[in-house]
Amino acid sequence: MTSWWWVLLVAVLWLTVGLLTAGWFVIRGGHPHLSWYLVGGLLGPLFIPIAVERGRARPAVVDVVHRPSSREGSGLRVAIGVDGSAEADRALRAVARTLGHTASHLVLVTVTSPDSVGEDQAAESREARRLLEERAEALPSGLPAPTVELVRGHPVDALLAVAEAHDVDLLVVGRHGHGIRDRLLGSVAEELTRRSSRALLLGSLPDR
Numbered sequence: 001m002t003s004w005w006w007v008l009l010v011a012v013l014w015l016t017v018g019l020l021t022a023g024w025f026v027i028r029g030g031h032p033h034l035s036w037y038l039v040g041g042l043l044g045p046l047f048i049p050i051a052v053e054r055g056r057a058r059p060a061v062v063d064v065v066h067r068p069s070s071r072e073g074s075g076l077r078v079a080i081g082v083d084g085s086a087e088a089d090r091a092l093r094a095v096a097r098t099l100g101h102t103a104s105h106l107v108l109v110t111v112t113s114p115d116s117v118g119e120d121q122a123a124e125s126r127e128a129r130r131l132l133e134e135r136a137e138a139l140p141s142g143l144p145a146p147t148v149e150l151v152r153g154h155p156v157d158a159l160l161a162v163a164e165a166h167d168v169d170l171l172v173v174g175r176h177g178h179g180i181r182d183r184l185l186g187s188v189a190e191e192l193t194r195r196s197s198r199a200l201l202l203g204s205l206p207d208r
Contacts, residue, residue, distance in 0.1 A: 076105075077104065085174050091174050108132055109149045133148070
């Protein structure tokens with residue numbers, strides 16, 4: 001085998017290791033920006049420690065608004081993932097329709113990208129807060145006043161962390177997420193079915 005074949009082989013292996021590392025540790029770890037693939041391809045095996053560090057990053061709570069409820073302490077404790085998608089809104093309506101008289105503690109949570117910085121991060125956080133407030137204000141009177149949480153990180157890790165922190169009985173999400181982020185990460189709902197030790201309701205009930 002001539003020397004240029006060896007160079008080509010090393011280049012292909014270098015690129016492959018970098019791209020696979022970016023896809024597994026970073027994209028699956030909640031960092032959906034396509035630029036990570038470029039970085040991974042350029043750095044190759046050198047990208048592995050960076051990707052591992054990124055992949056191990058824990059969700060960070062950005063903001064919490066607690067609205068005390070007189071019904072606290074009895075009934076189901078429920079956490080609902082909110083992302084602005086039709087599926088997530090359908091899941092929220094399903095809870096309002098079926099659990100309105102049995103839920104005692106309600107948490108609405110949305111998740112933002114861990115890669116956003118500066119003004120992009122601030123804009124994303126503002127939009128997430130607006131989304132949470134709109135959904136909280138639209139809840140029917142039969143439900144308890146919700147706690148709303150804004151978390152940065154991987155959607156699955158963030159939802160599981162919130163569920164654990166509030167010791168919920170039921171975790172509610174839409175079957176499909178919103179936009180390209182869900183397509184890059186795969187199905188959040190599917191991963192939750194594998195990892196959650198709590199009851200899980202997907203937003204696929206008939207919407208009346």
